[in-house]
Amino acid sequence: MEEHRDPGDGDRGVVRDIRCAGGIVTKRATVGRAKLLDEVAWLSRLPADVRGYFPRVLATRLGPTWAEYDMPYSPWPNLAQLLLDGQLSADDATTAVERILCMAFDRMYRRNTRPTPECFFRRNYLEKVERRMTVAEGASPRLDHLVRAPTLIVNGRTVDSPLRLIRRISTDEQLLGRLAAPRLGMVHGDLKFDNILLAPGPLEASSFLLLDPRGATFAGGAEGDYLDDIAKLRTSTLALYDLVRTGRMVVQVRGTRISTALDQAASPTAGVFAALDTALMGWMPAWAAARNDPQWRLRLSFLTPLLLLANAPFQLAPVTEQTETVALALFTAGAQQLQAATDPWSRGWQRASSN
Ligand SMILES: Nc1ncnc2c1ncn2[C@@H]1O[C@H](COP(=O)(O)OP(=O)(O)OP(=O)(O)O)[C@@H](O)[C@H]1O
Ligand SMILES: [Mg+2]
Numbered sequence: 001m002e003e004h005r006d007p008g009d010g011d012r013g014v015v016r017d018i019r020c021a022g023g024i025v026t027k028r029a030t031v032g033r034a035k036l037l038d039e040v041a042w043l044s045r046l047p048a049d050v051r052g053y054f055p056r057v058l059a060t061r062l063g064p065t066w067a068e069y070d071m072p073y074s075p076w077p078n079l080a081q082l083l084l085d086g087q088l089s090a091d092d093a094t095t096a097v098e099r100i101l102c103m104a105f106d107r108m109y110r111r112n113t114r115p116t117p118e119c120f121f122r123r124n125y126l127e128k129v130e131r132r133m134t135v136a137e138g139a140s141p142r143l144d145h146l147v148r149a150p151t152l153i154v155n156g157r158t159v160d161s162p163l164r165l166i167r168r169i170s171t172d173e174q175l176l177g178r179l180a181a182p183r184l185g186m187v188h189g190d191l192k193f194d195n196i197l198l199a200p201g202p203l204e205a206s207s208f209l210l211l212d213p214r215g216a217t218f219a220g221g222a223e224g225d226y227l228d229d230i231a232k233l234r235t236s237t238l239a240l241y242d243l244v245r246t247g248r249m250v251v252q253v254r255g256t257r258i259s260t261a262l263d264q265a266a267s268p269t270a271g272v273f274a275a276l277d278t279a280l281m282g283w284m285p286a287w288a289a290a291r292n293d294p295q296w297r298l299r300l301s302f303l304t305p306l307l308l309l310a311n312a313p314f315q316l317a318p319v320t321e322q323t324e325t326v327a328l329a330l331f332t333a334g335a336q337q338l339q340a341a342t343d344p345w346s347r348g349w350q351r352a353s354s355n
Contacts, residue, residue: 012135012317020073024058028068035215037062040069042215042222050107053210074209076200080193080242086268090275095203097233097276098283100196100210104188105287109226111186116225121179123219125306126170133163136313140324142253143313146331149256154332159339160346162309162331168342168349169302175345178295179302181225189214191229193236194245218310227296230284231303237277239308239333240270245315247322249329258332301341308334 017028029036043057055071079096082088088096133147146152152159169175188195190212199207217224235241240262243249248266252259262270288296312331315323 012132012314023073024070025055025073026068026070028066030066033065033067036067036069038215039213040067040215042213047107047111050111053103053208054213055209055211074197076197076207076209078194079196079198079208080236082198083193083272084242084246084269086272088272090272092203093272093276094279096198096206096208098279099203099206100208101230101280101283101287104191104226104229105290108186108188109291112223113183113185114223116181116184117221120181120184120217120219120221120225121176122170124217124224125303125310126166128218129166129306129309130163132310132313136316139313139316139319140327142324143316143327143331146253146256146258146328146335151256152332152335153257154336155259157336159335160342162305162335162338165338165342166306168345172345172349179299181227181299182291182293184221184223184225187214187224187226187229189217189224189228191232193233193242225299225303226291227293227299227303228307230280231300231307233280234277234300234304235308235311235330237273237280238304239330239337240273241308241311241330243269243273244326244329244333247325249325251325251329251332253328258328260329260332298341302338305334305337305341308337 012031017030019026019028027036040057040060043054046054055074058070058072060067060069077087083093137144137147147161147163150161150164152161169179188210191210195210195212197209197211214224216222240249243262243266248263248269250261250263284296284300288294293299308330312327312334315327315330317323
Protein backbone atom coordinates (compact mmCIF):
# COMPACT_ATOMS: atom_id res chain seq x y z
CA MET A 1 0.00 0.00 0.00
CA GLU A 2 3.01 2.21 0.51
CA GLU A 3 3.09 3.29 -3.18
CA HIS A 4 -0.35 4.96 -2.88
CA ARG A 5 0.79 7.26 -0.09
CA ASP A 6 0.73 10.88 -1.24
CA PRO A 7 3.54 13.06 0.06
CA GLY A 8 1.24 15.15 2.25
CA ASP A 9 -0.45 12.20 4.00
CA GLY A 10 -0.41 12.74 7.73
CA ASP A 11 1.27 16.13 7.36
CA ARG A 12 -1.62 18.31 6.32
CA GLY A 13 -5.14 18.70 7.69
CA VAL A 14 -7.91 17.84 5.27
CA VAL A 15 -11.47 19.02 4.87
CA ARG A 16 -13.81 16.31 6.11
CA ASP A 17 -15.83 14.45 3.53
CA ILE A 18 -18.53 12.44 5.27
CA ARG A 19 -21.97 11.84 3.80
CA CYS A 20 -24.94 9.92 5.07
CA ALA A 21 -27.79 8.39 3.06
CA GLY A 22 -30.18 5.52 3.66
CA GLY A 23 -28.65 4.53 6.98
CA ILE A 24 -25.14 4.34 5.49
CA VAL A 25 -22.30 6.73 6.32
CA THR A 26 -19.67 7.10 3.60
CA LYS A 27 -16.26 8.47 4.53
CA ARG A 28 -14.18 9.63 1.59
CA ALA A 29 -10.65 10.94 1.15
CA THR A 30 -8.84 12.45 -1.78
CA VAL A 31 -5.94 14.04 0.10
CA GLY A 32 -5.12 11.53 2.82
CA ARG A 33 -6.19 8.56 0.70
CA ALA A 34 -3.52 6.24 2.14
CA LYS A 35 -4.55 7.25 5.66
CA LEU A 36 -8.15 6.28 4.93
CA LEU A 37 -7.02 2.93 3.50
CA ASP A 38 -4.97 2.29 6.67
CA GLU A 39 -8.15 2.97 8.67
CA VAL A 40 -10.19 0.52 6.55
CA ALA A 41 -7.50 -2.17 6.81
CA TRP A 42 -7.31 -1.73 10.58
CA LEU A 43 -11.10 -1.86 11.03
CA SER A 44 -11.36 -4.93 8.81
CA ARG A 45 -8.79 -6.88 10.85
CA LEU A 46 -10.25 -6.21 14.31
CA PRO A 47 -10.34 -9.18 16.71
CA ALA A 48 -13.81 -10.47 17.61
CA ASP A 49 -13.90 -9.13 21.18
CA VAL A 50 -13.11 -5.57 20.04
CA ARG A 51 -15.07 -5.44 16.76
CA GLY A 52 -18.37 -4.40 18.35
CA TYR A 53 -16.85 -1.16 19.64
CA PHE A 54 -15.93 0.08 16.16
CA PRO A 55 -17.87 0.77 12.94
CA ARG A 56 -18.31 -2.18 10.58
CA VAL A 57 -16.86 -1.64 7.11
CA LEU A 58 -19.63 -2.48 4.64
CA ALA A 59 -17.87 -1.64 1.37
CA THR A 60 -14.70 0.03 0.11
CA ARG A 61 -14.36 1.83 -3.22
CA LEU A 62 -11.14 3.05 -4.77
CA GLY A 63 -10.36 5.44 -7.57
CA PRO A 64 -7.03 6.69 -8.87
CA THR A 65 -7.06 9.72 -6.56
CA TRP A 66 -9.67 8.87 -3.94
CA ALA A 67 -10.89 6.14 -1.61
CA GLU A 68 -14.05 5.77 0.41
CA TYR A 69 -15.74 3.30 2.69
CA ASP A 70 -19.28 2.70 3.92
CA MET A 71 -20.32 1.94 7.48
CA PRO A 72 -23.71 1.71 9.19
CA TYR A 73 -25.05 5.04 10.47
CA SER A 74 -25.20 5.16 14.26
CA PRO A 75 -27.87 7.43 15.78
CA TRP A 76 -25.97 7.66 19.07
CA PRO A 77 -24.86 11.14 20.10
CA ASN A 78 -21.28 12.24 19.95
CA LEU A 79 -19.58 12.41 23.36
CA ALA A 80 -17.95 15.78 22.57
CA GLN A 81 -21.34 17.23 21.71
CA LEU A 82 -22.92 15.80 24.87
CA LEU A 83 -20.19 17.44 26.95
CA LEU A 84 -20.36 20.75 25.09
CA ASP A 85 -24.16 20.86 25.39
CA GLY A 86 -23.93 20.23 29.14
CA GLN A 87 -25.93 17.04 28.81
CA LEU A 88 -23.64 14.95 31.02
CA SER A 89 -22.86 15.68 34.64
CA ALA A 90 -19.26 15.26 35.79
CA ASP A 91 -20.21 11.92 37.38
CA ASP A 92 -21.93 10.63 34.24
CA ALA A 93 -19.05 11.73 32.03
CA THR A 94 -16.58 10.02 34.37
CA THR A 95 -18.58 6.78 34.34
CA ALA A 96 -18.71 6.78 30.54
CA VAL A 97 -15.00 7.51 30.08
CA GLU A 98 -14.02 4.90 32.66
CA ARG A 99 -16.02 2.25 30.79
CA ILE A 100 -14.39 3.17 27.50
CA LEU A 101 -10.89 3.13 28.95
CA CYS A 102 -11.49 -0.13 30.83
CA MET A 103 -12.37 -1.71 27.49
CA ALA A 104 -9.27 -0.20 25.87
CA PHE A 105 -6.93 -1.36 28.65
CA ASP A 106 -8.51 -4.84 28.88
CA ARG A 107 -8.91 -5.63 25.22
CA MET A 108 -6.78 -3.32 23.08
CA TYR A 109 -3.61 -2.18 24.80
CA ARG A 110 -2.52 -5.72 25.69
CA ARG A 111 -2.68 -6.81 22.05
CA ASN A 112 0.05 -7.13 19.42
CA THR A 113 2.66 -5.89 21.83
CA ARG A 114 6.23 -5.60 20.66
CA PRO A 115 9.40 -3.77 21.70
CA THR A 116 9.51 -0.08 20.88
CA PRO A 117 11.90 0.76 18.04
CA GLU A 118 14.68 3.11 19.11
CA CYS A 119 13.53 6.08 16.98
CA PHE A 120 9.79 5.78 17.77
CA PHE A 121 9.41 8.81 20.03
CA ARG A 122 11.61 11.05 17.91
CA ARG A 123 9.86 10.18 14.65
CA ASN A 124 6.27 10.09 15.87
CA TYR A 125 6.29 13.10 18.15
CA LEU A 126 9.28 15.40 17.67
CA GLU A 127 9.64 15.10 13.89
CA LYS A 128 5.88 15.10 13.44
CA VAL A 129 5.56 18.58 14.99
CA GLU A 130 8.45 19.92 12.91
CA ARG A 131 7.12 18.39 9.69
CA ARG A 132 3.59 19.67 10.18
CA MET A 133 4.78 23.17 11.07
CA THR A 134 6.95 23.21 7.94
CA VAL A 135 4.15 21.97 5.69
CA ALA A 136 1.73 24.57 7.09
CA GLU A 137 4.19 27.45 6.66
CA GLY A 138 2.64 30.26 4.65
CA ALA A 139 -0.95 29.22 5.41
CA SER A 140 -1.31 31.54 8.40
CA PRO A 141 1.10 34.46 8.82
CA ARG A 142 -0.17 34.82 12.40
CA LEU A 143 0.78 31.25 13.30
CA ASP A 144 4.08 31.50 11.37
CA HIS A 145 4.98 34.57 13.40
CA LEU A 146 4.49 32.72 16.69
CA VAL A 147 6.25 29.59 15.46
CA ARG A 148 9.32 31.65 14.48
CA ALA A 149 9.51 33.71 17.70
CA PRO A 150 12.36 32.62 20.03
CA THR A 151 10.17 33.30 23.06
CA LEU A 152 6.51 34.06 23.66
CA ILE A 153 4.77 35.72 26.56
CA VAL A 154 1.63 33.79 27.34
CA ASN A 155 -0.73 35.35 29.85
CA GLY A 156 2.23 37.28 31.26
CA ARG A 157 4.68 34.36 31.50
CA THR A 158 7.68 33.78 29.26
CA VAL A 159 7.56 30.57 27.28
CA ASP A 160 10.37 29.27 25.03
CA SER A 161 9.76 28.54 21.38
CA PRO A 162 8.36 24.99 21.20
CA LEU A 163 10.45 24.20 18.12
CA ARG A 164 13.60 25.17 20.04
CA LEU A 165 12.52 23.02 22.98
CA ILE A 166 11.85 20.12 20.62
CA ARG A 167 15.38 20.43 19.23
CA ARG A 168 16.78 20.39 22.77
CA ILE A 169 14.74 17.33 23.66
CA SER A 170 16.00 15.53 20.56
CA THR A 171 19.63 15.98 21.70
CA ASP A 172 19.07 14.80 25.28
CA GLU A 173 19.63 11.04 25.16
CA GLN A 174 18.93 10.58 28.86
CA LEU A 175 15.55 12.29 28.60
CA LEU A 176 14.72 10.44 25.37
CA GLY A 177 15.46 7.18 27.16
CA ARG A 178 12.89 8.02 29.82
CA LEU A 179 10.33 9.15 27.24
CA ALA A 180 10.50 5.87 25.31
CA ALA A 181 7.33 3.75 25.51
CA PRO A 182 8.03 0.45 27.30
CA ARG A 183 6.41 -1.36 24.37
CA LEU A 184 3.97 -0.75 21.54
CA GLY A 185 0.63 -2.40 20.92
CA MET A 186 -2.85 -1.95 19.56
CA VAL A 187 -4.15 1.58 20.12
CA HIS A 188 -6.97 3.71 18.72
CA GLY A 189 -4.59 6.49 17.72
CA ASP A 190 -7.04 9.40 17.71
CA LEU A 191 -9.00 8.89 20.90
CA LYS A 192 -10.81 12.18 21.32
CA PHE A 193 -14.35 12.87 22.43
CA ASP A 194 -15.67 13.74 18.96
CA ASN A 195 -14.57 10.29 17.81
CA ILE A 196 -16.76 8.59 20.43
CA LEU A 197 -20.48 7.92 20.08
CA LEU A 198 -22.30 7.04 23.29
CA ALA A 199 -25.51 5.02 23.44
CA PRO A 200 -28.28 6.61 25.49
CA GLY A 201 -29.42 4.80 28.63
CA PRO A 202 -27.90 3.87 31.99
CA LEU A 203 -24.22 4.75 31.69
CA GLU A 204 -22.89 1.84 33.75
CA ALA A 205 -23.95 -0.58 31.04
CA SER A 206 -24.33 1.60 27.97
CA SER A 207 -22.55 0.88 24.76
CA PHE A 208 -20.23 3.09 22.75
CA LEU A 209 -18.68 3.29 19.31
CA LEU A 210 -15.13 4.44 18.68
CA LEU A 211 -14.89 6.16 15.29
CA ASP A 212 -11.97 7.26 13.21
CA PRO A 213 -9.13 5.02 14.41
CA ARG A 214 -5.81 6.12 12.99
CA GLY A 215 -4.90 2.60 11.85
CA ALA A 216 -1.22 3.55 11.68
CA THR A 217 1.20 5.82 13.48
CA PHE A 218 2.58 8.97 11.88
CA ALA A 219 5.78 7.09 10.99
CA GLY A 220 3.74 4.30 9.40
CA GLY A 221 3.78 1.41 11.94
CA ALA A 222 0.52 -0.30 12.87
CA GLU A 223 1.26 -0.43 16.62
CA GLY A 224 1.43 2.58 18.91
CA ASP A 225 1.97 3.78 22.47
CA TYR A 226 -1.16 3.32 24.61
CA LEU A 227 -0.27 6.59 26.37
CA ASP A 228 -0.86 8.42 23.07
CA ASP A 229 -4.59 7.65 23.51
CA ILE A 230 -4.53 8.99 27.07
CA ALA A 231 -2.55 12.08 26.02
CA LYS A 232 -5.09 12.71 23.25
CA LEU A 233 -7.90 12.63 25.82
CA ARG A 234 -5.90 15.06 27.96
CA THR A 235 -5.74 17.53 25.08
CA SER A 236 -9.46 17.79 25.88
CA THR A 237 -9.58 17.33 29.64
CA LEU A 238 -6.55 19.53 30.36
CA ALA A 239 -6.20 21.78 27.30
CA LEU A 240 -9.94 21.98 26.50
CA TYR A 241 -9.56 20.98 22.83
CA ASP A 242 -13.33 20.66 22.28
CA LEU A 243 -14.01 24.12 23.71
CA VAL A 244 -11.16 25.59 21.65
CA ARG A 245 -12.43 23.86 18.52
CA THR A 246 -15.90 25.37 18.95
CA GLY A 247 -14.59 28.89 19.45
CA ARG A 248 -15.02 29.15 23.22
CA MET A 249 -11.40 30.21 23.77
CA VAL A 250 -10.70 33.86 23.07
CA VAL A 251 -7.13 34.41 21.86
CA GLN A 252 -5.47 37.80 21.51
CA VAL A 253 -2.03 38.17 19.98
CA ARG A 254 0.02 41.37 20.09
CA GLY A 255 3.50 40.78 18.71
CA THR A 256 4.68 37.79 20.72
CA ARG A 257 2.35 38.53 23.63
CA ILE A 258 -0.57 36.14 23.73
CA SER A 259 -3.51 36.15 26.05
CA THR A 260 -6.07 33.38 26.20
CA ALA A 261 -9.34 33.41 28.09
CA LEU A 262 -12.20 31.00 28.21
CA ASP A 263 -15.64 32.32 27.34
CA GLN A 264 -17.51 32.67 30.68
CA ALA A 265 -20.47 30.69 29.38
CA ALA A 266 -18.18 27.68 28.89
CA SER A 267 -17.04 27.44 32.50
CA PRO A 268 -19.53 24.71 33.56
CA THR A 269 -18.27 22.54 30.68
CA ALA A 270 -14.68 23.34 31.63
CA GLY A 271 -15.60 22.16 35.15
CA VAL A 272 -16.74 18.78 33.77
CA PHE A 273 -13.47 18.46 31.81
CA ALA A 274 -11.51 19.28 34.98
CA ALA A 275 -13.40 16.58 36.90
CA LEU A 276 -12.67 14.13 34.06
CA ASP A 277 -9.00 15.04 34.16
CA THR A 278 -8.83 14.45 37.92
CA ALA A 279 -10.55 11.08 37.50
CA LEU A 280 -8.24 10.11 34.64
CA MET A 281 -5.12 10.96 36.64
CA GLY A 282 -6.60 8.97 39.53
CA TRP A 283 -7.01 5.79 37.41
CA MET A 284 -3.67 6.07 35.66
CA PRO A 285 -1.24 4.92 38.41
CA ALA A 286 -2.83 1.45 38.57
CA TRP A 287 -3.21 1.13 34.78
CA ALA A 288 0.38 2.28 34.19
CA ALA A 289 1.72 -0.05 36.90
CA ALA A 290 -0.08 -2.97 35.24
CA ARG A 291 1.70 -2.04 32.02
CA ASN A 292 5.12 -1.71 33.67
CA ASP A 293 5.35 1.92 32.73
CA PRO A 294 7.07 3.71 35.64
CA GLN A 295 7.77 6.85 33.56
CA TRP A 296 4.14 7.33 32.50
CA ARG A 297 3.72 10.65 34.30
CA LEU A 298 6.80 12.19 32.69
CA ARG A 299 5.87 10.68 29.31
CA LEU A 300 2.32 12.00 29.51
CA SER A 301 3.57 15.48 30.41
CA PHE A 302 5.53 15.53 27.12
CA LEU A 303 3.09 13.64 24.89
CA THR A 304 0.14 15.95 25.65
CA PRO A 305 1.82 19.21 24.52
CA LEU A 306 3.46 17.49 21.54
CA LEU A 307 0.02 16.32 20.36
CA LEU A 308 -1.39 19.84 20.82
CA LEU A 309 1.48 21.33 18.82
CA ALA A 310 1.13 18.75 16.03
CA ASN A 311 -2.61 19.40 15.93
CA ALA A 312 -2.33 23.21 15.69
CA PRO A 313 -1.25 23.54 12.02
CA PHE A 314 -3.56 20.63 11.13
CA GLN A 315 -6.56 22.86 11.91
CA LEU A 316 -5.76 25.21 9.02
CA ALA A 317 -7.88 23.30 6.50
CA PRO A 318 -9.25 25.55 5.17
CA VAL A 319 -7.68 28.73 6.56
CA THR A 320 -10.42 30.91 8.02
CA GLU A 321 -10.45 33.32 10.93
CA GLN A 322 -12.00 30.59 13.04
CA THR A 323 -9.54 27.80 12.14
CA GLU A 324 -6.68 30.25 12.61
CA THR A 325 -7.88 31.06 16.13
CA VAL A 326 -8.13 27.34 16.89
CA ALA A 327 -4.59 26.80 15.57
CA LEU A 328 -3.24 29.71 17.63
CA ALA A 329 -4.99 28.49 20.78
CA LEU A 330 -3.71 24.92 20.40
CA PHE A 331 -0.20 26.14 19.63
CA THR A 332 -0.27 28.39 22.70
CA ALA A 333 -1.54 25.62 24.99
CA GLY A 334 1.09 23.25 23.58
CA ALA A 335 3.84 25.85 24.07
CA GLN A 336 2.81 26.49 27.69
CA GLN A 337 2.65 22.81 28.54
CA LEU A 338 5.89 21.92 26.78
CA GLN A 339 7.61 24.69 28.74
CA ALA A 340 6.21 23.23 31.98
CA ALA A 341 7.32 19.70 31.00
CA THR A 342 10.85 20.79 30.08
CA ASP A 343 11.37 23.19 33.03
CA PRO A 344 13.04 20.58 35.26
CA TRP A 345 15.45 19.70 32.40
CA SER A 346 16.33 23.19 31.28
CA ARG A 347 18.88 23.81 34.04
CA GLY A 348 20.85 20.81 32.82
CA TRP A 349 20.60 22.10 29.25
CA GLN A 350 21.87 25.53 30.32
CA ARG A 351 24.85 23.93 32.13
CA ALA A 352 25.60 21.79 29.07
CA SER A 353 25.55 24.80 26.73
CA SER A 354 27.76 26.94 29.02
CA ASN A 355 30.42 24.18 29.28
N1 LIG B 1 -20.94 5.61 11.51
C1 LIG B 1 -21.27 6.83 11.93
N2 LIG B 1 -22.49 7.06 12.45
C2 LIG B 1 -22.83 8.29 12.87
N3 LIG B 1 -22.05 9.37 12.81
C3 LIG B 1 -20.82 9.21 12.29
C4 LIG B 1 -20.37 7.95 11.81
N4 LIG B 1 -19.11 8.10 11.34
C5 LIG B 1 -18.81 9.40 11.52
N5 LIG B 1 -19.81 10.07 12.07
C6 LIG B 1 -19.84 11.52 12.43
O1 LIG B 1 -18.98 12.22 11.57
C7 LIG B 1 -17.92 12.85 12.31
C8 LIG B 1 -16.61 12.76 11.55
O2 LIG B 1 -16.27 11.40 11.35
P1 LIG B 1 -14.77 10.87 11.52
O3 LIG B 1 -14.29 11.24 12.85
O4 LIG B 1 -14.72 9.44 11.14
O5 LIG B 1 -14.06 11.70 10.37
P2 LIG B 1 -12.85 12.71 10.32
O6 LIG B 1 -12.87 13.30 8.98
O7 LIG B 1 -11.62 12.01 10.64
O8 LIG B 1 -13.16 13.76 11.40
P3 LIG B 1 -12.16 14.54 12.38
O9 LIG B 1 -11.29 15.37 11.51
O10 LIG B 1 -13.11 15.31 13.25
O11 LIG B 1 -11.42 13.50 13.16
C9 LIG B 1 -17.87 12.11 13.65
O12 LIG B 1 -17.39 12.93 14.68
C10 LIG B 1 -19.32 11.70 13.85
O13 LIG B 1 -20.04 12.72 14.50
MG1 LIG C 1 -12.92 12.28 13.77
